[in-house]
Amino acid sequence: MSGTSLDGVDAVLVDFRSDGISLAKTFFLPYDDALKSKLLALNHPEYDELNTAAVVSNRLAHVYAAAIKELLKDNAVSPHEITAIGCHGQTIRHCPEIEKKYTIQLVNAALLAELTCISVVSDFRSRDLAAGGQGAPLVPAFHRAAFMDSSYRRVIVNIGGIANLTYLDPSAEVSGFDCGPGNILLDAWCQRHTGKHFDNNGDWAATGNIIPSLLDKLLSIDFFSSPPPKSTGRDLFNYKWLESHLRNELPEDVQATLIQLSTVSISQAIQTYYPNANEIYLCGGGARNLHLVHHLKKSLSGMKVALTDELGIPVDWVEASAFAWLARQTILRNPGNIPAVTGALGERILGAVYSA
Numbered sequence: 001m002s003g004t005s006l007d008g009v010d011a012v013l014v015d016f017r018s019d020g021i022s023l024a025k026t027f028f029l030p031y032d033d034a035l036k037s038k039l040l041a042l043n044h045p046e047y048d049e050l051n052t053a054a055v056v057s058n059r060l061a062h063v064y065a066a067a068i069k070e071l072l073k074d075n076a077v078s079p080h081e082i083t084a085i086g087c088h089g090q091t092i093r094h095c096p097e098i099e100k101k102y103t104i105q106l107v108n109a110a111l112l113a114e115l116t117c118i119s120v121v122s123d124f125r126s127r128d129l130a131a132g133g134q135g136a137p138l139v140p141a142f143h144r145a146a147f148m149d150s151s152y153r154r155v156i157v158n159i160g161g162i163a164n165l166t167y168l169d170p171s172a173e174v175s176g177f178d179c180g181p182g183n184i185l186l187d188a189w190c191q192r193h194t195g196k197h198f199d200n201n202g203d204w205a206a207t208g209n210i211i212p213s214l215l216d217k218l219l220s221i222d223f224f225s226s227p228p229p230k231s232t233g234r235d236l237f238n239y240k241w242l243e244s245h246l247r248n249e250l251p252e253d254v255q256a257t258l259i260q261l262s263t264v265s266i267s268q269a270i271q272t273y274y275p276n277a278n279e280i281y282l283c284g285g286g287a288r289n290l291h292l293v294h295h296l297k298k299s300l301s302g303m304k305v306a307l308t309d310e311l312g313i314p315v316d317w318v319e320a321s322a323f324a325w326l327a328r329q330t331i332l333r334n335p336g337n338i339p340a341v342t343g344a345l346g347e348r349i350l351g352a353v354y355s356a
């Protein structure tokens, strides 16, 4: 899995043999700065972008293969013991709206199968879009398989580049949607003003003051008030969008306001759509941002707020495990989408298979 934060590749070995979901091993391979900036540029129209996208797809296949080889070598597992690789690819555009209806995740999956000698399942989103859905979020079906409990009404909050929610109520249909920016804007602002890829624990944000007028402006866009199904990405929430709302604010005050933007958009989504939830479990890299978690706990007081580590999958590896599970669904010819989440006409078998 490589998500919208563009930090690198999360590789996991997941064992489904006993019919449960057991996270066996993990490996993280960061992107180098050159690849990250090419991917960032590909999120917007640029000169010769088709050629760049194809070259980057090949490069990504090599990076994913390197992550997989390390993961297997570290754990003395050979390629023939692996049924399939679930490879999400790197999203560079996501346009689910009816007039466009496309999403692009880069990876040369055929090359990845050649490099690893393992079957690859890729292109998970386009079938759901073809069936009228948003193509995202896809993790809710995995959250149901891994985290549903008959005694609780749970919300799983994945705070990646973008944040998304899944509602698991044993007596209702599973629902979920993208609720807004997770780390994307925090990372972009922090990088620009401190040179660091992210604001460790939110320490820098904690030195600033929230600017209420800026927060109101950022929250006033249609995305936040539109009802689900909905999904988003860098196409909407990017540095330029943030900059267009700024005057001469202090950088640390902007960072504090961005923490509040993520906090308010997540907590309002829960309070509006899932007011009966009694447990909130956080995952994704944003769950490591202590300042953000502190604010979330404050605004969701009355609900239990904890990390998915408590449910058996550490926050950093939930999403990658989800794509191992989604690949298994494809191989078993089971559906991977939840129509109530994505808005698709029905359940679909997702993904394209490149056999070893």
Ligand SMILES: Nc1ncnc2c1ncn2[C@@H]1O[C@H](COP(=O)(O)OP(=O)(O)OP(=O)(O)O)[C@@H](O)[C@H]1O
Binding pocket: 001, 002, 003, 004, 005, 006, 007, 158, 159, 160, 161, 162, 183, 186, 187, 197, 198, 199, 200, 201, 202, 283, 284, 285, 286, 288, 289, 290, 319
């Ligand atoms: N200690 C930490 N303090 C603050 N932020 C952190 C910390 N650790 C990770 N993060 C944040 O988490 C991000 C990575 O999160 P994650 O791996 O979930 O993103 P992703 O895979 O791109 O997710 P998605 O696909 O859901 O967008 C980093 O870019 C950073 O913003």
Ligand SMILES: CC(=O)N[C@H]1[C@@H]2OC[C@@H](O2)[C@@H](O)[C@@H]1O[C@H](C)C(=O)O
Binding pocket: 003, 004, 091, 093, 094, 103, 135, 136, 137, 138, 139, 140, 160, 161, 162, 163, 164, 178, 231, 232, 233, 319
């Ligand atoms: C198009 C795309 O890559 N979307 C990502 C992104 O990152 C989080 C959120 O936006 C979610 O919709 C999705 O990822 C997760 C893995 C999903 O599909 O559930």
